[in-house]
Amino acid sequence: MCLTVPxxxxxVEGLAARCEAKGTERTVSLMLMQHESVQPGDMLVVHLGHAxxxxxxxxxxxxxxxxxxxxxxxxxxxxxxxxxxxxx
Numbered sequence: 001m002c003l004t005v006p007x008x009x010x011x012v013e014g015l016a017a018r019c020e021a022k023g024t025e026r027t028v029s030l031m032l033m034q035h036e037s038v039q040p041g042d043m044l045v046v047h048l049g050h051a052x053x054x055x056x057x058x059x060x061x062x063x064x065x066x067x068x069x070x071x072x073x074x075x076x077x078x079x080x081x082x083x084x085x086x087x088x
């Protein structure tokens with residue numbers, strides 16, 4: 001499954017932006033957003049290294065909260081699977 005990732009723009013150079021999310025930085029293509037002005041501090045939705053559109057910071061926080069819940073649930077399921085295997 002592929003997910004989009006909300007990322008904060010750190011710097012912009014031409015059609016590339018240096019973006020950060022949860023301590024990880026990536027260079028992101030702005031080719032699909034040529035019609036929009038992108039500035040440091042903007043929040044972008046990124047998929048496979050390409051910025052798709054801007055979002056509000058509050059929306060980015062809500063998305064990350066949901067992703068954190070999904071990861072926590074997956075970690076819990078993995079721990080349960082390991083416990084089931086050790087009991088067998």
